[in-house]
Amino acid sequence: MSTRTAQGEVGVDSFDPGSPYRCSPQVSLRPEPFGALVYHFGTRKLSFLKTLPLVEVVKGLESHPDVHSAIEAAGVEEAQRPAYLKALAGLAASGTIEPR
Amino acid sequence: MASREKTEQTEDTPVVEETLVEEVSIDGMCGVY
Numbered sequence: 001m002s003t004r005t006a007q008g009e010v011g012v013d014s015f016d017p018g019s020p021y022r023c024s025p026q027v028s029l030r031p032e033p034f035g036a037l038v039y040h041f042g043t044r045k046l047s048f049l050k051t052l053p054l055v056e057v058v059k060g061l062e063s064h065p066d067v068h069s070a071i072e073a074a075g076v077e078e079a080q081r082p083a084y085l086k087a088l089a090g091l092a093a094s095g096t097i098e099p100r
Numbered sequence: 101m102a103s104r105e106k107t108e109q110t111e112d113t114p115v116v117e118e119t120l121v122e123e124v125s126i127d128g129m130c131g132v133y
Contacts (some may be wrong), residue, residue, distance in 0.1 A: 046124045
């Protein structure tokens, strides 16, 4: 019964990439040439995922035991992983992805 | 010279994040429809 995911900083603090996540069922993910367009029907937020690997990570979260393995499976280079984790923390804060 | 050192540190990381995810506000579009 919590709607706290709509409040940015709470999600960042609680984001744990060692835990299983998924793309929120309230989110529509539409593939685009640049990556994907994300619309959250609950918060009415529209976002762009601007790389294809990030789209793969978000879509793959549900089938991986944690965020790290979803990032690895998407082929994200190690040097880029901290940036991806920060981006995913932001997506968790906005409710685009959520713990499962 | 010492005062310039402060600004250099803040410019590094956020640029990468912005290229991965960009949030767009569509609140102002309500009146369009």
